Amino acid sequence: MTKELKENLYKYLFLVCAIFGIVAVAVIIFYLFARGMPAIFDIGFFKFIFGERWVPEAGLYGILPMIVNSLYAAAFSISIGVVLGVFSAVYLAMYCKGKLQAVLKQMVSLLSGIPSVVYGFFGMMVIIPFISDLTGTYGYGLFVSGIVLSIMILPTIILISFNSIKSVPKSYYEGALALGATHNQAVFKTILPAAKSGIIAGVILGINRAVGETMAIVMVSGNVPKIANSFFNPIRTLTGNIVLEMGYATGLHLDALIATGVVLFFFVLVIITCFNIYTNKSNNKQKEGGNKKTIKPIVDIHDNFSPKIKVSTKATNMLKILSYICISIAVLSLAFIIVFLFVRGVPYINLEFLFGHYIMDGRVTILPSLVTTLMLIVLTLAIALPLGVGGGIFLAEYTKKGNKFVGFLRSSIETLAGIPSIIFGLFGMLLFVTVFKLGFSVYAGALTMTLMILPTIIRTSEESFLAVPQSYREGSLALGAGKSRTIFKVVLPSAISGILTGIVLSMGRIVGESAPTLFTVGTAFAMPKGFASSGITLAVFMYILAGEAFHVNEAFAVAVVLIVMVITLNIISMVFENILKKKNRNALEN
Amino acid sequence: MKLKIKNNNTCDNFFTQKTDIITENLNLYYGNFHALKDVNCNIKEKMVTSMIGPSGCGKSTLLKTFNRMNDLVEGCKISGKVVIGGKDIYANGIDVSLLRKNVGMVFQKPNPFPMSIYDNVAYAPRTFGIRKKGELDYIVQKSLVKAAMWDEVKDRLNRGALTLSGGQQQRLCIARALAAEPKILLMDEPTSALDPISTAKIEELCLELKENYTIVIVTHNMQQAGRISDYTAFFLLGELVEFNTTDNIFESPEDERTENYISGRFG
Ligand SMILES: Nc1ncnc2c1ncn2[C@@H]1O[C@H](COP(=O)(O)OP(=O)(O)OP(=O)(O)O)[C@@H](O)[C@H]1O
Ligand SMILES: [Mg+2]
Numbered sequence: 001m002t003k004e005l006k007e008n009l010y011k012y013l014f015l016v017c018a019i020f021g022i023v024a025v026a027v028i029i030f031y032l033f034a035r036g037m038p039a040i041f042d043i044g045f046f047k048f049i050f051g052e053r054w055v056p057e058a059g060l061y062g063i064l065p066m067i068v069n070s071l072y073a074a075a076f077s078i079s080i081g082v083v084l085g086v087f088s089a090v091y092l093a094m095y096c097k098g099k100l101q102a103v104l105k106q107m108v109s110l111l112s113g114i115p116s117v118v119y120g121f122f123g124m125m126v127i128i129p130f131i132s133d134l135t136g137t138y139g140y141g142l143f144v145s146g147i148v149l150s151i152m153i154l155p156t157i158i159l160i161s162f163n164s165i166k167s168v169p170k171s172y173y174e175g176a177l178a179l180g181a182t183h184n185q186a187v188f189k190t191i192l193p194a195a196k197s198g199i200i201a202g203v204i205l206g207i208n209r210a211v212g213e214t215m216a217i218v219m220v221s222g223n224v225p226k227i228a229n230s231f232f233n234p235i236r237t238l239t240g241n242i243v244l245e246m247g248y249a250t251g252l253h254l255d256a257l258i259a260t261g262v263v264l265f266f267f268v269l270v271i272i273t274c275f276n277i278y279t280n281k282s283n284n285k286q287k288e289g290g291n292k293k294t295i296k297p298i299v300d301i302h303d304n305f306s307p308k309i310k311v312s313t314k315a316t317n318m319l320k321i322l323s324y325i326c327i328s329i330a331v332l333s334l335a336f337i338i339v340f341l342f343v344r345g346v347p348y349i350n351l352e353f354l355f356g357h358y359i360m361d362g363r364v365t366i367l368p369s370l371v372t373t374l375m376l377i378v379l380t381l382a383i384a385l386p387l388g389v390g391g392g393i394f395l396a397e398y399t400k401k402g403n404k405f406v407g408f409l410r411s412s413i414e415t416l417a418g419i420p421s422i423i424f425g426l427f428g429m430l431l432f433v434t435v436f437k438l439g440f441s442v443y444a445g446a447l448t449m450t451l452m453i454l455p456t457i458i459r460t461s462e463e464s465f466l467a468v469p470q471s472y473r474e475g476s477l478a479l480g481a482g483k484s485r486t487i488f489k490v491v492l493p494s495a496i497s498g499i500l501t502g503i504v505l506s507m508g509r510i511v512g513e514s515a516p517t518l519f520t521v522g523t524a525f526a527m528p529k530g531f532a533s534s535g536i537t538l539a540v541f542m543y544i545l546a547g548e549a550f551h552v553n554e555a556f557a558v559a560v561v562l563i564v565m566v567i568t569l570n571i572i573s574m575v576f577e578n579i580l581k582k583k584n585r586n587a588l589e590n
Numbered sequence: 591m592k593l594k595i596k597n598n599n600t601c602d603n604f605f606t607q608k609t610d611i612i613t614e615n616l617n618l619y620y621g622n623f624h625a626l627k628d629v630n631c632n633i634k635e636k637m638v639t640s641m642i643g644p645s646g647c648g649k650s651t652l653l654k655t656f657n658r659m660n661d662l663v664e665g666c667k668i669s670g671k672v673v674i675g676g677k678d679i680y681a682n683g684i685d686v687s688l689l690r691k692n693v694g695m696v697f698q699k700p701n702p703f704p705m706s707i708y709d710n711v712a713y714a715p716r717t718f719g720i721r722k723k724g725e726l727d728y729i730v731q732k733s734l735v736k737a738a739m740w741d742e743v744k745d746r747l748n749r750g751a752l753t754l755s756g757g758q759q760q761r762l763c764i765a766r767a768l769a770a771e772p773k774i775l776l777m778d779e780p781t782s783a784l785d786p787i788s789t790a791k792i793e794e795l796c797l798e799l800k801e802n803y804t805i806v807i808v809t810h811n812m813q814q815a816g817r818i819s820d821y822t823a824f825f826l827l828g829e830l831v832e833f834n835t836t837d838n839i840f841e842s843p844e845d846e847r848t849e850n851y852i853s854g855r856f857g
Contacts, residue, residue, distance in 0.1 A: 171701035175763070178659060179714040179770050180691030189717070194704050312719045 003482060010484040011398055017390025021413040021458065024451050028419070028427050029265070035430070036262035039255030048259065054225040054236075056245070061256040063263065065227045069235040070267075072142055072228055073217065074210040077149030081210075082203055084150065085157030087319075087326035089199075092158070093165040094187045095323060104331065105162065109574070111334050112155035113505075113566045115512030115539050118559045120219030121546045122337050123148040125344075125556075128220060135232050140222030143231040148216050151337070153206040154330055160205065164198020165191060184316035197278060204275040205418075211267055212420025214239040214515040215543055238264045239422045239515075246426060247519055261426050265419070272418040276411060338563065345556035353557060364545070364554040366561065368527040372442065372535030376521060377510050379446035379531055380453065381503065387450070388457025389499060395458070396465030397487055417455035424452050425516040433520055440522030440534035448520045452513065453506035460505065464498020464580065465491060497580040504573035508566050514539035538562055604685075604692045605675030608635045609773040609804050611656055616670035618651060620663065625651045627828045628670075633821070638796055638805045640815040640836070643825035644851070649808045652825070653776050656806065657693040658686055674774070691718065694767035698779040700759035702751035702766070707743050710751045710762055714770035729769050737765035738795055757788025764795065774804040782810065793818050812852065816840055824848045 040048050043061045051062015092104055123144050132139030168191050176186035192199075222234020223244055236244070241260050249257055356365035391413075399406040428448030438444040468491050476486040514537065522534035523544060536544070542562060545555040611633040618626035625648050633639045641649045654660045655672055658679065672679050679689055691714065702710050711730045720726060730747070734740040739761045743749075751762055760780060767775060777796075781789040796805055796818050809815050815822050815836065822839040824832045824847075832839060832848045843849045 169701070171697065171699065172703055174659065174662070175697065175701040175703065175766075176713070177662070178657060178690055178695040178697075179717065179766065180687045180689075181713075181717045182687050185717055189713070190703055 007482055007484055010487075011394075014390045014394035014398060017387045018394040018409055018458070020387050021391060021416055021454060022409060024454070025412045025416050025419075027431075028423070028451075031427060031431060032258055032262050032265060032423070035255055036259035039252060039259045040262070042252060043256060043259075048256070049263070052227065054241070056249070056253045056256070059252075061252075061259075063238070063241065063260055065225045066236055066238045066241045066260065067263065068227045069142070069221075070211060070237040070239070070264075073145045073149060073221070073235065073237055074207055076142065076146035076231075077153065077210045078203065078207055080146065080150035081153045081157055081206055084326045084330050085154050085202075085206070086161050086199055087323040088154075088330045089158045089161030089165060090187065090192065091323040091327040093162050094183075094191065095320070104327070105159075106574070107331070107334070108155050108158050110567050110570045111338075112159065113508040113512060113570050115514065115542075115562050115566065116152060116213060116216040117219070117514050117539050117542045117546070118341070118562055119148050119152050119337070120216030121542065121555060121559055122341065123216065123220040124546060125552075126340065131232070137232040138222065138234065139232075140220060141232050141234040142221070142228045145217050145221045145235060145237075146231075148220055149210045149213060151333060152213065152216060153209050154334070156209060157202050157206045158330065160202025161195070161199045164195040164202070167198070168194045182313055182316070184313060184320045188316045188319045201275060201279050204271060204278060208268060208271045208275070208418050208420075211271065212239060212264070212422070214243050214420065214422040214425075215539075218243055219543070219546060238267075239420060242422050242426055243515060243518065246429060258426065258430070261423055265423060268418055268420060268423075269415070272415055275418070276414065341556060341559045341563065344553070345558075345560035348553045348557040349560060353554070354561075364551055366538065366541065366558060368525060369536045369538045369541040372521065372528050373511060373537045373539075375442050375528060375531060375535070376445050376449065376517070376537060377507055379442055380449040380510055381506070383446060384450040384453050384457055384506070385503065388454050388502070389461045391454075391458040392461030392465060392499075393487060393492075395462045397483070397491065413455050413458055416451065417459075421452060421513050421515040424448050425519055427451075428516060429519040438532075440520065440524070442521060442528060442531045442533070442535060445517045445521035445537070446531075448516045449510050449513070452516060453509055456506050456509065457499075457502045460502025461495065461499045464495040464501075467498065467580070468494045494583070497576045497583065501573045501576040501580065504569050504576065508569040508573075511537075511562065511565050511569070512539055514543050518543070538565075604688045605677065605773055607676035609675040610635050611774070611804070611806070612671075612673045613652075613655075614671040614673070616652075616655065616672060617668070618648075618655065618660070619667045621665040625828050626655075629830045631823060631830055631833050633804065633806060635804050636800055636802070637820040638800050638807060638818050639821040639823065640819035641806065641808045641823045641825060642810070642812065642815055642851075643831075645810075647825040648828045649825055650778050651828075653695075653778055653806060653808055656774070656776055657690050657695055659690075659695065661686065687717075691770045692772050693774045693776060694770055694772035696760070696763050696767055696775065696777040696780045699783055700756060700763050702754070702759050702762050704750065704752055706748045707751050707754070707762060708747040710766050711769045713766060718770075733765040733769040736768050736799070737761045738791065738798075739765060755788075757784045757791065760784060760788065760792065761795070764792070768799075772803065774806070775799065777805065777807040779808050779810065781814070789814075812840075824851060826851070 048061055048063060049067070050064050051060065052064050053060045053062050054065065092101060096104065127144050127147060128139035130139075131137070131144055172190050172194055173186050176190040177183075181189065217237050218240045221236060221240060223236045223240055224234040225236045225241065226233070228235045238260055242257050242264070245253070246257050352363070353365060355367050356363070357367070395406065395409070425448065428444060428451075432438050432444040432447045433440060436444070472490050472494060473486055476490045477483075481489070517537045518540050521537055521540070523536050523540060524534045525536060528535035538558065539562060542555060542558040545551045545558060611631075613629050613631050616626055616629040617624070629652060641652065643649055651660070655668065656674065660666045660668070668680060674693065677684070703713065708730055711733050712726050715726055715729050720729070731740060734743065739758060742758065751759065754762060760783075764775075764780075781792050784792070793814065796807065799805060807819065819836045822834065822836045823830060824839065824845075826847055832843060832845045834844070839848065840852060843852060
């Protein structure tokens with residue numbers, strides 16, 4: 001094989017990996033629309049979108065309640081989440097230093113991966129009884145859904161806002177102080193406005209998470225398909241509508257669920273587009289500031305005009321106090337959730353529970369679900385890793401800035417990252433389970449999860465390739481090595497810790513997700529016999545246990561196991577990240 | 591057309607006397623590093639004083655003691671006195687915000703906020719509680735006129751300040767500082783990042799502004815010091831070697847080290 005041929009072969013191989021992202025998005029969209037749109041026209045567009053009644057047995061498929069409830073829940077959770085999140089980030093970035101800052105930030109990032117079933121379970125066990133006592137209602141509904149969602153999106157908003165506040169140049173702060181602003185005034189009048197675009201991007205991601213969240217909402221919302229007219233009405237969201245009925249729906253009913261997916265997808269696309277527009281704008285340094293003002297020119301400037309000044313620091317002092325309150329609420333509620341679950345769950349963890357044999361006698365053991373989860377991780381990574389790293393190599397090593405096609409590639413990958421997990425679940429069930437005839441199996445689950453984690457792996461590996469100093473490549477090329485040899489022998493080894501970070505993050509995702517595995521891997525309690533057999537992942541197991549009245553204690557124990565697994569994975573990924581940082585620093589010093 | 595504005599002449603009365611800057615046995619440490627050594631100087635009101643000396647000799651450090659920007663540096667300790675307008679600015683009970691309002695500062699790298707031109711200039715007045723549009727408009731225009739850039743920007747006050755050129759940004763920063771109605775203006779190498787034309791504009795500005803302001807300017811450019819300053823201070827390794835009228839420093843320096851530096855024999 002000639003050298004040129006080999007180089008081209010590799011190039012196209014990596015290109016194919018990268019294009020997989022586009023193909024996936026295209027196929028998902030095509031499949032959902034191909035089945036969903038006919039259903040919408042069968043039912044009647046207006047009857048479907050604006051119909052207020054959803055009674056599949058009677059042939060009534062109106063999803064207006066679900067649309068409205070989804071928007072209510074998202075708006076409610078976002079308004080709490082944004083205030084708590086942004087002000088907590090202000091505290092973290094501007095009012096706390098050194099150890100405390102590091103500890104609190106670590107804590108928030110560790111909590112960012114806690115599975116939604118765990119939050120939902122906490123809502124069921126703690127918030128709902130409390131609200132029920134307080135209001136005399138069942139407790140399930142809009143209010144609790146909003147609260148649970150806002151806690152879930154908190155880490156995302158805090159971390160993104162923190163980073164954008166931290167990246168405001170220090171000279172702005174100094175400039176403000178030199179003009180006589182106090183620390184508080186500089187923080188709230190200069191730094192926060194300067195960090196605005198990054199914070200808004202974080203908020204948009206939070207909205208996306210809130211609209212797309214499924215399992216936690218199903219557990220606390222009450223699932224009644226009626227428009228809420230009070231905070232304490234039970235609600236059903238778009239996501240809930242899909243996951244509650246997709247397990248048994250057939251015919252037009254199933255197509256109506258797919259059409260619900262289309263509507264959900266439409267909302268998500270709008271949100272992601274907003275996000276892309278916003279981030280592009282904030283990358284573009286030419287910022288226009290301020291509201292429209294014009295000054296009537298004054299002809300006569302007399303220098304003896306000096307309006308009375310008054311030093312009024314009240315407003316910004318209040319904002320400072322608000323930041324302290326918000327961080328306290330955020331940290332205390334996150335800590336309370338963890339401590340509460342541990343206190344209730346740890347006593348029920350024992351060897352029998354962890355590793356006992358599964359027998360059908362009502363005792364709970366998590367061994368089969370641990371094994372299933374492990375198999376799912378292995379198989380998913382085996383598929384996703386080569387694809388993702390290949391795609392990352394293509395984006396980092398073979399593309400030029402400003403190429404239209406590459407921009408399109410990137411935005412498809414962004415889109416894939418923003419699609420709610422329930423859509424993957426629905427798609428996986430329709431395509432892999434049914435059309436590919438894989439049935440409920442680890443295979444079907446792994447293919448579904450591959451689509452979900454692909455963006456993470458592509459992005460983290462691209463970033464770590466880009467972080468490899470150019471001089472390494474030049475050194476290798478100067479010795480006569482070809483491009484592919486340079487990539488495999490020099491770039492890839494230097495980027496390995498970044499890729500490992502991506503892998504570990506993806507593992508956390510696989511462990512924590514339940515909506516995509518519920519109807520692909522299935523809900524079989526028995527030990528899986530192989531990749532072709534069905535099983536139950538730990539997160540789905542937790543969901544099932546939480547729904548049964550007799551296994552509450554075991555559900556707490558599973559929650560603890562899930563939290564420990566996710567936090568451990570997060571810690572490992574932080575370690576890799578630190579290794580990467582150190583390496584880069586050394587590389588710069590040399 | 592005239593704007594009706596009440597003429598209440600009190601501003602803040604932070605300085606009640608002539609705004610000379612006097613340091614007495616000023617010593618400054620960054621941790622263990624002795625950055626300023628027994629500096630005694632007397633900077634005169636409504637004069638331009640330039641500070642020269644090789645890199646790292648403490649010019650910026652001294653400048654920052656005049657508006658207490660050194661407070662931001664962790665591990666920075668000060669002994670001795672800095673007296674401005676009869677006030678010991680390191681005494682207890684000094685309102686640092688008001689001090690910085692009265693002692694304006696322009697940085698080496700232009701640092702306009704990512705807001706509109708108008709909002710940049712209105713920043714300090716707003717910080718000090720001025721909210722009425724008429725009053726703000728007046729201050730904004732006056733400050734831009736003083737900074738000699740009103741005609742350039744009067745039709746685009748809503749434009750983002752970051753869209754201006756480097757020289758314009760620096761003059762905007764001067765306007766922004768003037769809008770706080772300071773008595774003193776500190777400038778740390780304000781032209782080192784600018785082209786010759788912008789530099790000439792800012793030098794011209796200094797000469798105009800000294801009618802009303804005390805100006806202290808750090809510069810690496812001897813010609814610049816010669817062109818614009820009335821007094822010059824020469825520093826070496828944290829020590830104030832010589833402080834005299836600019837003519838004396840450049841024509842008949844008393845200290846051999848000053849002479850060496852000025853004639854380019856070291857530095
Ligand atoms: N924040 C700081 N922490 C520790 N040391 C500092 C700090 N800032 C300045 N120094 C040290 O103090 C000395 C004086 O610094 P300064 O910035 O005042 O010098 P300068 O005369 O302004 O120099 P240049 O002409 O390069 O701006 C230098 O040796 C510098 O390394
Ligand atoms: Mg300096």
